[in-house]
Amino acid sequence: MIQAADWSIVALSLKVAVVAVLGALPPACALAWLLSRVRFPGKVLLDGLVHLPLVTPPVVVGWLLLSLFGPAAPIGRWLEEVLGLELMFRWTGAALAAGVMALPLMVRSMRLSFDGVDRRLEYAARSLGAGPVRVFWSVSAPLAAPGVLAALVLGFARALGEFGATIAFVSNIPGETRTLSLAIYSALQTPGGEGTATRLAVLSILVSLAALVASEAMIRKGRRHAA
Secondary structure, eight states: OOOOOHHOOOOOOOOHHHHHHHHHHHHHHHHHHHHOOOTTTTTHHHHHHHHHHHHOHHHHHHHHHHHHHSSSSHHHHIIIIIIOOOTSSSSSHHHHHHHHHHHHHHHHHHHHHHHTTTOOOOOHHHTOOOOHHHHIIIIHHHHHHHHHHHHHHHHHHHHTOOOOHHHHHHHHOOOTTHHHHHHHHHHTTSSTOOOHHHHHHHHHHHHHHHHHHHHHHHHHHHHHHOO
């Protein structure tokens, strides 16, 4: 039987995942377009840096976030003093960690979508006097929209399952940073917590599966639209 405490964990996890994906959307879209459309020195290096969280242990990513955004770090101190944004031991920090881990998947999906846009349509728009920004919003973005939506869903699923970077960066605090993954881990470390771990695992699987099915449906819709 699902308990009220389980739903509060699910609600926190959904909030963290949604904020993470929405925060990662602008840089992911910009990076995807840049890697798809622009040639420049160091492009391979940038591509490697973007995808580094996919191959780096998540705990290392969490340590890097702690080094950059911790209260003693210049960026973290500036965010707290100037913007009043606290990240350490807060759900906002969990959202940042989840967004960083979801970013590579989002960039990869969006880049493939931009690669699939016929450049002749962009050239035609430019020949009619449209500037780069107008070409992007009137031609590239609408045609790549299904891939962008799929990237959002994939990023959401990745953010929902984030564990290593989150626990290394903002710890495992009930009601604040304890998302589904961290709650399952805590239940497994508690004597007699197998039932709680099972309930949360089932909820996590159902939500993640729904996100992946939605992503696949969007990808297929995008392929039919492109055809």
